[in-house]
Amino acid sequence: MIIYGCLVFLGAFLLFLVQPMIAKQILPWFGGSAAVWATCLVFFQTTLLAGYAYADWTTRFLARRRQAVLHIALLAGSLFLLPIIPNARWKPSGGENPSLLILGMLAATIGLPYLLLATTSPLAQAWFARRFQRAIPYRLFALSNLASLLALLSYPFVIERWVPNTAQLKIWSGLFALFVLLCAGTAYIGMRNNPGGESADTQESTPSAAEPRPTAARQLLWLALAAMGSFLLLAVTNHICQNVAAIPFLWIAPLSLYLLTFILSFDHPRWYVRPVFLVLAAAALPAMAWFSDSLNLTRLVSIFGLGLFITCMFCHGELSRLRPDPRHLTTYYLMIAMGGAVGGLLVAFGAPYLLPGYFEIQIGLTACGLLLFWRTRALGWWATVVSIAVIGATGYLSRNAITYQLEGTRVMMRNFYCAIRTWQGESPTPFRSLVHGGIMHGGQLLDPEMHLTPTGYFGPTSGVGRMFSALPPAPRRVGVIGLGPGAIAAYARAGDVFRFYEINPQVVELAYKEFTFLTESPATIEVELGDGRLLLEHEPSQHFDVILMDAFSGESIPVHLLTREAMGTYLRHLNPDGVIAFQATNRYVNIEPVVERLAEAYGLAAVLISDTVSDGSGADYWLCSTDQILVTKNKALLNNVRIRSAATSIVPKPGFPLWTDDFNNLLQVMKLSHFRP
Numbered sequence: 256m257i258i259y260g261c262l263v264f265l266g267a268f269l270l271f272l273v274q275p276m277i278a279k280q281i282l283p284w285f286g287g288s289a290a291v292w293a294t295c296l297v298f299f300q301t302t303l304l305a306g307y308a309y310a311d312w313t314t315r316f317l318a319r320r321r322q323a324v325l326h327i328a329l330l331a332g333s334l335f336l337l338p339i340i341p342n343a344r345w346k347p348s349g350g351e352n353p354s355l356l357i358l359g360m361l362a363a364t365i366g367l368p369y370l371l372l373a374t375t376s377p378l379a380q381a382w383f384a385r386r387f388q389r390a391i392p393y394r395l396f397a398l399s400n401l402a403s404l405l406a407l408l409s410y411p412f413v414i415e416r417w418v419p420n421t422a423q424l425k426i427w428s429g430l431f432a433l434f435v436l437l438c439a440g441t442a443y444i445g446m447r448n449n450p451g452g453e454s455a456d457t458q459e460s461t462p463s464a465a466e467p468r469p470t471a472a473r474q475l476l477w478l479a480l481a482a483m484g485s486f487l488l489l490a491v492t493n494h495i496c497q498n499v500a501a502i503p504f505l506w507i508a509p510l511s512l513y514l515l516t517f518i519l520s521f522d523h524p525r526w527y528v529r530p531v532f533l534v535l536a537a538a539a540l541p542a543m544a545w546f547s548d549s550l551n552l553t554r555l556v557s558i559f560g561l562g563l564f565i566t567c568m569f570c571h572g573e574l575s576r577l578r579p580d581p582r583h584l585t586t587y588y589l590m591i592a593m594g595g596a597v598g599g600l601l602v603a604f605g606a607p608y609l610l611p612g613y614f615e616i617q618i619g620l621t622a623c624g625l626l627l628f629w630r631t632r633a634l635g636w637w638a639t640v641v642s643i644a645v646i647g648a649t650g651y652l653s654r655n656a657i658t659y660q661l662e663g664t665r666v667m668m669r670n671f672y673c674a675i676r677t678w679q680g681e682s683p684t685p686f687r688s689l690v691h692g693g694i695m696h697g698g699q700l701l702d703p704e705m706h707l708t709p710t711g712y713f714g715p716t717s718g719v720g721r722m723f724s725a726l727p728p729a730p731r732r733v734g735v736i737g738l739g740p741g742a743i744a745a746y747a748r749a750g751d752v753f754r755f756y757e758i759n760p761q762v763v764e765l766a767y768k769e770f771t772f773l774t775e776s777p778a779t780i781e782v783e784l785g786d787g788r789l790l791l792e793h794e795p796s797q798h799f800d801v802i803l804m805d806a807f808s809g810e811s812i813p814v815h816l817l818t819r820e821a822m823g824t825y826l827r828h829l830n831p832d833g834v835i836a837f838q839a840t841n842r843y844v845n846i847e848p849v850v851e852r853l854a855e856a857y858g859l860a861a862v863l864i865s866d867t868v869s870d871g872s873g874a875d876y877w878l879c880s881t882d883q884i885l886v887t888k889n890k891a892l893l894n895n896v897r898i899r900s901a902a903t904s905i906v907p908k909p910g911f912p913l914w915t916d917d918f919n920n921l922l923q924v925m926k927l928s929h930f931r932p
Contacts, residue, residue: 259383260398262441265434266375267399269427271514272406272414274299275507276423277339277365279415283916284346285353286758286786286806287813288672292496292506293489293603294354298361299369300485300592300599306373307592311585314381323442326371326378330435333367338428340364340421346789353671354604368431375399375438377588382441384581397522404514411504411922419917469579474590477574481594482601483619483626484570488513489602490616491563494547495555497613497673497691504922508556509563516567520575527572533638536569536627537645544620544652548659566623573630611667612660612674617653624649666769672759677769686710686877687769689740689762696807697739699770700877706771709745710877712805712840716901718864718883719743719803719836725895726800734799734828736787736816737806737838738762740770747778754797755780756787758806788821797828804837812838812846819915822853834887839863840879845924847884848908854886856913860893861886862902 278295285291313322345360347353361369376399383395414423469477492509519526543562546554579587606615628642660676661667665687667676679687679701688698688711697711713719723746730750735743738757747753753776757763763782766773773780783790787806791797802825806812815821825835839846847863854861862885868878884905885898892898912918 258437258441258444259379259395262434262437263376263379263395263399264402265430265437266372266379267402268406269431269434270369270372270375270406271403271510272410273339273365273369273427274510275407275410275415276420276427277341277361278506280420280424281341281345281357281360283813283815284786284789285357286672287815288353290354290493290603290607290671290673291357293493293599294357294671295361296489297596297599297603298358300596302366302369303373304589304592304596306370307377307585307589309370310374310377310381311589314378314585319385326374326442327439329367329371330439333371334432334435336364336367337432338425339368339431340424347786371438372431372434373592377585379441380581381585384584397518400514400517400521404511404518407507407511407514411507411920415920415922419915421917469583469586473577473579474586477577477587477590478594478597479626480570480574480577481591482598483594483623484513484516484567485595485598486601486615486619487563487566487570487598487623489599490619491559493602493613494616495559504925508560512560512564513567516564516571520568520571521578524575527568527575529572529576532565532568532572533627533631535565536623537641539565540620540624540627540645541648541652544617544649544656547616547620547653547656569627569630570623607669607671610674611669612657612676613669614657617656621646621650621653666765668761668765670759670761672761675759675761675765677765684877687740689765689769691807694807695879697742698877699740699742699772706775707745708877709742711739711742712838712879712881712883713743713745714866714868714878714881716868717866717878717881718885718901720746720866721864721897721901722801722834722836722885722892725892725897731800732798733801733803734791734797735803735805737804738766738782739805741766741772741776741780742770743803743805744772744776744778744780747776747780749777751778753778753780754799755782756790756806757782757784758786760784788816788824791824791828794828798830799828800830800833802829802833802835804835807838814914814919814921815916817846817849817853817914818919819853819856819913821916822857826857832887832889832892834885834889834892837884837886839882839884841882843925844921847882847905848911849914849924850884850886851905851907852911852913855907859886859888860890861905862893862898863905864898864901865903866901 274295278292282291313325317325341360341364345356345363347356376395380395418426488509492506495509496505539562543559546558549555574591578584602615606613624642624646628639628646631638631642663678663680665677665679667674669675673691676690677687678690678695679685684705685701686698687701688695690696695711697713699706699710700708709715709720715721715724730748730752732752733743733747733754735753735755738755739762741755744753757766763784766782773782804812804816806816829835837846837850839850851861863882864885865880865882867880885893885902887893893902911923
């Protein structure tokens with residue numbers, strides 16, 4: 256019996272450990288977008304579905320010997336795909352659909368190994384049930400989820416912190432080879448112990464085998480409950496990442512809670528106390544809807560983390576109550592996997608192309624209320640009344656949250672990279688801004704005489720504003736990674752060249768249609784579509800006098816723009832006395848030690864300029880308080896009174912590592928105790 260437990264544990268551990276590993280490896284290729292994780296999850300869930308379908312089909316229709324031979328052959332074939340390191344040819348060049356490119360890369364890199372890992376839990380349980388017909392195999396499902404949880408928790412706190420990215424994938428590949436041997440051995444033992452070769456459906460009839468096959472209605476309910484849990488998992492993860500950052504820790508925390516509910520629900524009935532969790536779910540749904548427009552980090556993590564746990568306990572607890580006789584377990588797991596894939600597809604592929612904004616969290620909460628009503632309708636009239644009240648309250652609060660986002664909105668657009676909108680206020684002076692989620696990324700005063708007034712994060716007393724005032728009067732070449740509304744072009748003069756790099760085509764569209772910084776600028780304006788770093792890697796030297804790092808994923812600069820290799824690329828394009836400016840304004844992430852180490856590695860000086868403006872009620876309401884870092888070896892520039900009077904040196908953080916493409920960890924610089932409501 257021990258061999259089955261070891262097989263399930265190792266298979267599930269590898270199944271979930273590879274998810275953050277491979278996602279982090281390719282995250283830089285797609286601009287650090289939070290949608291990378293959602294797309295990867297769709298692949299994982301869809302492949303899990305294929306694995307469960309394979310397990311169901313081979314268990315029901317293949318004789319045991321043929322099933323074992325087929326599985327051993329596939330296991331042997333998967334070894335030829337090791338190590339699972341993505342090929343650089345999958346990097347986007349600018350015109351591809353990023354979702355399809357990610358799916359293709361994952362299929363080519365880890366498709367077969369992941370498929371075989373996905374089959375492990377249902378196959379091992381089926382083999383176990385055949386060999387020990389009086390034993391209950393469902394606790395192996397709980398064991399698999401425990402292994403998955405341990406894999407996820409070990410990644411941000413141990414593996415990511417100490418092991419380089421490439422080494423992670425090589426170690427995983429070695430453990431997978433060990434899994435292949437263990438799985439092939441288990442299949443062979445099962446085949447030897449059943450020499451008759453009969454299939455599962457032809458085994459000797461027992462009282463439990465007399466249970467009829469689950470009805471279509473019962474299977475549809477399995478699918479709906481599984482889909483709801485998966486939908487809420489991705490919706491909550493997107494909701495948090497869009498306002499913070501796309502990092503493994505913020506991917507793993509919700510997924511760990513999701514898996515924990517599977518563990519508790521399938522380990523023993525005592526964990527799912529149905530009356531308690533029905534009441535908690537009824538309270539959690541409207542509470543999550545109420546706070547769905549909050550930008551407070553504590554509320555985002557605590558309320559949505561607790562709410563996700565409660566709602567998934569409801570979904571998975573009800574799933575556990577509806578589980579069939581072990582004879583039908585592969586069909587049961589197949590429907591669970593199908594539901595997980597459906598929920599993931601709706602969030603990762605349906606929402607970005609069907610919804611103009613991040614509205615899936617509100618839709619999911621209301622739909623969960625409907626499912627709660629369906630499962631409690633038979634408990635009595637009082638349960639029906641409460642369920643209807645929960646649906647009404649959740650729907651009403653969700654509608655208010657969506658309405659709040661739409662107030663003052665002129666245009667709202669969404670694609671793979673993010674959801675963006677332009678917002679316009681009329682008092683005291685008309686002002687139009689570009690908003691991503693709940694974060695303002697710059698704007699423009701609409702008074703014709705003030706169109707080219709520096710606004711947002713680039714006011715005259717900001718680090719960037721002081722830098723431009725201290726530069727020599729000669730024509731300047733400026734490279735900007737991240738376009739926004741194009742507000743930095745307010746500093747452009749005749750004879751200057753401002754070259755923007757923007758990964759999101761919708762940002763470019765809005766910058767030209769909703770703002771006039773680019774069209775009214777006296778300078779030459781160039782806009783290149785694609786990831787700034789990838790484009791710079793392939794361009795000849797641009798001889799920039801200034802490079803401004805203003806790209807954001809959530810509220811932080813994508814990690815791949817803050818590594819030693821990235822810095823080397825910037826310096827290849829920078830004139831000897833040029834300056835690199837990093838936008839460090841952030842509620843949740845402190846990149847000062849990262850930039851300080853990069854500057855030290857290349858023999859450059861780095862200074863921080865903090866600019867505090869009013870709370871928005873004064874005459875400078877169109878400006879934002881900022882933290883910006885200037886990196887250069889130009890001592891004359893740093894000694895200019897405009898910069899010297901406001902700059903402070905960045906104190907080195909002892910032991911802080913130099914970030915590289917192969918070793919970085921945004922969790923190291925998270926400011927979890929510093930947030931702004």
